[in-house]
Amino acid sequence: MIRSADYHRLAREIEADAAGTFHRLAVLSTFTAELLRPFLVVECQQLGSRVLPWFGPFQQLEQMVLDPASPLWQQSPDVLWIALRLEDVDRYLPYEAPELGPQRTLARLDAIRERLIGLARAAREKHSASILVSNLALPSLDVSNLFDANGADGFVHLLAECNRRLAGELAAVVDAHVFDYVGVVAQSGSRGWSDPKLWYMARTGGSADSQIVLARAVARCVCALIRPAAKCIVVDLDNTLWGGVLGDDGLEGIQLGDDYPGNVFKDFQAALLGLRRRGFLLAIASKNDEATVLEALASHPEMLLRREHFAALAVNWGPKPEGLRKVAETLNIGLDSLIFIDDNPVERAQVRAELPQVHVVELPPSPLGYLEALRDVALLDRPRLLDEDRQRAAMYESDARRQEVQQKTTSVEGFLRELDMVAEVGLANGKTLERVHQLVQKTNQFNLTTRRHKLDALRRLMDSPDAEVAWLRLRDRYGDLGLVCVGIIQQLESEAWAIDTLLMSCRVMGRHVEDAFLAYLADLARGHGAIRLRGSYAETAKNRPVRDFYPEHGFVELSAGPGERTYEARLAAEAFPWPVAIRRLEPAENVHA
Amino acid sequence: MPDTVTDRTRRIVAEVFGLPPQEVSIKTSHDDVENWDSLNILNLLMAVESEFGVSISPEEAAEFLSVESIVAVLRSKGVE
Numbered sequence: 001m002i003r004s005a006d007y008h009r010l011a012r013e014i015e016a017d018a019a020g021t022f023h024r025l026a027v028l029s030t031f032t033a034e035l036l037r038p039f040l041v042v043e044c045q046q047l048g049s050r051v052l053p054w055f056g057p058f059q060q061l062e063q064m065v066l067d068p069a070s071p072l073w074q075q076s077p078d079v080l081w082i083a084l085r086l087e088d089v090d091r092y093l094p095y096e097a098p099e100l101g102p103q104r105t106l107a108r109l110d111a112i113r114e115r116l117i118g119l120a121r122a123a124r125e126k127h128s129a130s131i132l133v134s135n136l137a138l139p140s141l142d143v144s145n146l147f148d149a150n151g152a153d154g155f156v157h158l159l160a161e162c163n164r165r166l167a168g169e170l171a172a173v174v175d176a177h178v179f180d181y182v183g184v185v186a187q188s189g190s191r192g193w194s195d196p197k198l199w200y201m202a203r204t205g206g207s208a209d210s211q212i213v214l215a216r217a218v219a220r221c222v223c224a225l226i227r228p229a230a231k232c233i234v235v236d237l238d239n240t241l242w243g244g245v246l247g248d249d250g251l252e253g254i255q256l257g258d259d260y261p262g263n264v265f266k267d268f269q270a271a272l273l274g275l276r277r278r279g280f281l282l283a284i285a286s287k288n289d290e291a292t293v294l295e296a297l298a299s300h301p302e303m304l305l306r307r308e309h310f311a312a313l314a315v316n317w318g319p320k321p322e323g324l325r326k327v328a329e330t331l332n333i334g335l336d337s338l339i340f341i342d343d344n345p346v347e348r349a350q351v352r353a354e355l356p357q358v359h360v361v362e363l364p365p366s367p368l369g370y371l372e373a374l375r376d377v378a379l380l381d382r383p384r385l386l387d388e389d390r391q392r393a394a395m396y397e398s399d400a401r402r403q404e405v406q407q408k409t410t411s412v413e414g415f416l417r418e419l420d421m422v423a424e425v426g427l428a429n430g431k432t433l434e435r436v437h438q439l440v441q442k443t444n445q446f447n448l449t450t451r452r453h454k455l456d457a458l459r460r461l462m463d464s465p466d467a468e469v470a471w472l473r474l475r476d477r478y479g480d481l482g483l484v485c486v487g488i489i490q491q492l493e494s495e496a497w498a499i500d501t502l503l504m505s506c507r508v509m510g511r512h513v514e515d516a517f518l519a520y521l522a523d524l525a526r527g528h529g530a531i532r533l534r535g536s537y538a539e540t541a542k543n544r545p546v547r548d549f550y551p552e553h554g555f556v557e558l559s560a561g562p563g564e565r566t567y568e569a570r571l572a573a574e575a576f577p578w579p580v581a582i583r584r585l586e587p588a589e590n591v592h593a
Numbered sequence: 594m595p596d597t598v599t600d601r602t603r604r605i606v607a608e609v610f611g612l613p614p615q616e617v618s619i620k621t622s623h624d625d626v627e628n629w630d631s632l633n634i635l636n637l638l639m640a641v642e643s644e645f646g647v648s649i650s651p652e653e654a655a656e657f658l659s660v661e662s663i664v665a666v667l668r669s670k671g672v673e
Contacts, residue, residue: 202635208642
């Protein structure tokens with residue numbers, strides 16, 4: 001437990017450390033949020049991010065957001081938190097509600113909701129910062145009683161309805177998200193949330209302890225917005241997914257089912273399966289006999305996690321770090337995308353020592369604490385589920401079937417024909433922008449320039465007559481792989497266009513998809529009258545696989561600087577043909593929208 | 594020998610205002626410290642409550658203007 005005064009000292013130490021970069025969090029609030037500063041700095045640091053908070057003048061929300069020259073925008077925040085509380089803007093509404101009736105009460109709540117949505121929209125137009133908007137909780141000193149929820153039009157229900165609408169409307173604002181203030185207060189306990197003295201003296205964000213809880217929750221959200229989530233959860237088996245040791249206790253002897261202690265493990269499996277449905281891959285790293293494990297996964301009646309739920313298996317007697325390396329290699333993802341869950345502290349220590357990039361979950365000795373440990377993993381927070389996230393696990397499952405076909409087919413070309421690939425190409429619009437942005441932010445390996453354009457920059461490029469933001473979506477006989485390529489081309493001179501960005505999800509490497517996409521980009525440039533196409537390669541720690549992409553595609557090197565090479569190719573009519581193994585589909589409405 | 598109330602209060606003042614502990618004495622007051630303002634009086638109040646396990650009233654907090662006066666408030670509440 002950190003003392004309140006310690007937060008001040010720790011925060012100062014973090015702020016004084018000049019090495020590395022800070023992310024900026026701007027807070028606009030209707031209460032004295034500035035007291036949260038040391039807590040926010042320290043809690044973000046504990047989650048692995050350095051964040052400098054900035055606090056707008058008390059209650060000046062519109063003044064800051066609407067003025068492009070305001071100090072809010074001058075410091076160019078990475079995240080903006082709009083922290084408005086019901087008790088600060090319409091304090092007595094819960095008391096007036098019985099007299100107002102549901103319609104007029106809702107109208108008063110609607111006015112607040114419209115204000116919040118208006119602020120979010122205005123902020124989005126002005127800046128690319130991720131936006132967090134607190135939802136509305138009951139005033140903390142409210143004297144509600146147990147029967148308030150008894151009537152269908154009770155204030156708690158109207159408030160919930162207002163929050164539901166807020167979430168729906170915020171979802172239409174790109175990179176704007178609800179900060180679940182209601183949930184944070186409820187989890188912590190609304191009764192002790194506020195300290196009357198601090199409220200009446202200074203309109204604080206809660207009691208001294210609540211402010212730390214609040215800062216911790218905000219820190220989780222901020223971190224989820226400024227860094228990518230993990231991709232894969234790698235689990236151990238014995239005493240992690242079930243009680244007991246499969247090799248010793250046998251299929252009938254392990255603890256898994258509806259009674260204690262088996263129900264503890266069953267719930268843990270259900271939670272992992274839920275995370276899989278939210279787009280996280282599951283994999284196994286276990287010291288066991290593979291045949292025995294496969295039999296248990298197939299035939300134990302209480303097993304919720306089956307073989308098909310795991311994207312990769314490392315079941316052998318080798319060291320765990322080796323298993324984790326194999327999982328990362330099989331899935332073609334970085335070790336820093338892995339979360340490792342193992343009940344054995346020795347295995348955890350070994351992984352920590354050998355693979356510091358892997359996030360190791362500190363499981364408590366008792367399985368009763370597993371779920372809570374899982375809930376505390378910040379890298380599993382994902383602000384919004386895109387279709388690609390929901391389908392990810394199924395996509396990897398169909399990858400396994402593709403690999404089977406590949407093993408049976410003797411030639412690569414034969415395999416590619418078997419896949420019946422269909423690629424749809426098009427230009428980014430409002431519908432595709434969020435996925436385009438996601439790929440621009442997270443693609444590491446197949447990424448020629450790794451330029452992490454922010455949303456507003458992407459939107460400007462999309463709307464510019466001198467640039468195109470293009471994408472490619474792929475499906476094959478085994479399933480839809482989603483939007484997998486992003487390219488940005490820009491006019492350099494009247495007859496020369498340059499490829500600013502060319503990236504591809506590494507899941508579709510080795511299928512000529514990049515050739516198809518390059519053919520499309522070349523077509524777009526030709527359409528603008530270009531006769532030369534320029535491309536560059538900027539080396540990073542992770543994009544070595546595409547170092548020779550341009551020379552391999554007929555480009556000639558123009559110049560080579562430290563870490564960057566520039567190439568050019570002539571856009572002759574026959575240059576950059578569309579590959580035969582892929583069918584091309586162009587959406588009818590291929591226009592900017 | 595355990596820390597006295599004065600020592601612990603001096604340390605809290607040093608931490609809240611980011612001052613070197615040796616520069617904070619019993620006489621240090623809001624006249625000497627630039628950012629000893631109403632916001633930081635709240636920070637002092639919360640830090641003192643959590644350090645000594647006491648509850649400080651708004652009226653008592655209004656006297657949080659020097660190390661000496663904070664110690665006096667604590668002594669009046671029986672903190673030794």
